[in-house]
Amino acid sequence: MHNVLRTIKESQRTMAFLLDPEKTRIEDLIETFDHINNLRILIQTELSVEYFVLFVGGSTMINVDLDKWILAAKEIIKIPIVIFPGSHHQLTENADGLLFLNLISGDNPDYLIRQQRQAAAQLLRSQLEIVPTGYLLIDGGHESAVQRVSQTLPLSQHDADSIIHTAFAGQLMGNQLIYLEAGSGAITPVNPEIIKSVKNQLEIPLIVGGGLRSLQQLKSSYLAGADMLVIGTAIEQKINWN
Ligand SMILES: CC(C)=CCC/C(C)=C/CC/C(C)=C/CC/C(C)=C/COP(=O)(O)OP(=O)(O)O
Numbered sequence: 001m002h003n004v005l006r007t008i009k010e011s012q013r014t015m016a017f018l019l020d021p022e023k024t025r026i027e028d029l030i031e032t033f034d035h036i037n038n039l040r041i042l043i044q045t046e047l048s049v050e051y052f053v054l055f056v057g058g059s060t061m062i063n064v065d066l067d068k069w070i071l072a073a074k075e076i077i078k079i080p081i082v083i084f085p086g087s088h089h090q091l092t093e094n095a096d097g098l099l100f101l102n103l104i105s106g107d108n109p110d111y112l113i114r115q116q117r118q119a120a121a122q123l124l125r126s127q128l129e130i131v132p133t134g135y136l137l138i139d140g141g142h143e144s145a146v147q148r149v150s151q152t153l154p155l156s157q158h159d160a161d162s163i164i165h166t167a168f169a170g171q172l173m174g175n176q177l178i179y180l181e182a183g184s185g186a187i188t189p190v191n192p193e194i195i196k197s198v199k200n201q202l203e204i205p206l207i208v209g210g211g212l213r214s215l216q217q218l219k220s221s222y223l224a225g226a227d228m229l230v231i232g233t234a235i236e237q238k239i240n241w242n
């Protein structure tokens with residue numbers, strides 16, 4: 001039995017690799033996980049990251065059999081698989097855990113309660129480790145897929161107070177994780193100064209993602225206080241990290 005949340009809390013530095021089943025076909029999983037494993041060794045060595053998980057999700061999920069995809073992934077990669085859902089349709093018991101996302105940076109009721117209510121109906125008898133997560137969309141320099149799909153505006157990186165207050169409210173609401181999301185392929189990742197000020201107000205772990213594509217960016221985000229960093233686009237593009 002995995003305990004993803006507990007391990008994040010007990011570790012200094014953790015990392016999630018994000019794959020979107022719309023973009024990585026089952027036939028390509030072996031090659032992709034080969035790439036991920038090499039990156040994992042590099043990041044373990046260079047940055048002393050202790051714990052790795054695979055996030056699976058996308059802002060949309062069209063023409064994908066998620067049950068089948070995750071089953072296939074499980075055969076190949078031996079790290080916990082956590083669903084990072086763009087909607088209540090992205091659920092399967094084949095994963096180990098689920099980020100139960102609350103999009104608290106926006107005020108769209110669909111992403112504050114409707115998606116969650118519809119998911120709950122399916123999760124009544126679930127064996128997944130369900131982790132309530134306050135999800136904040138932060139301006140990363142261009143319109144992100146999450147912004148488009150959720151029809152909510154990101155918080156400006158020039159207004160640190162709004163970000164800090166929203167994150168703190170997320171903790172008070174009972175979320176077990178806070179996720180600062182600059183958006184897939186962000187031009188400007190979340191600024192380390194913002195990470196630091198948010199982290200100072202939190203007792204729960206802080207996840208940061210969006211636009212991370214160099215060891216230097218990873219290092220400064222960890223030093224600022226991120227407990228988990230998420231890498232997606234850089235894996236899809238198989239960039240060279242050295
Ligand atoms: C509780 C459940 C089951 C669902 C909650 C649904 C909510 C509130 C979602 C938050 C808003 C949202 C649309 C999040 C998407 C998160 C995600 C999987 C992002 C990764 O996708 P991207 O990489 O940004 O976009 P692409 O799919 O275009 O690559």
Ligand SMILES: O=P(O)(O)OC[C@@H](O)CO
Nearest residue numbers: 184185209210211232233
């Ligand atoms: O794709 P990238 O830019 O790495 O972002 C990762 C993740 O935070 C997006 O949801």
Ligand SMILES: [Mg+2]
Nearest residue numbers: 020184232233
């Ligand atoms: Mg993406």
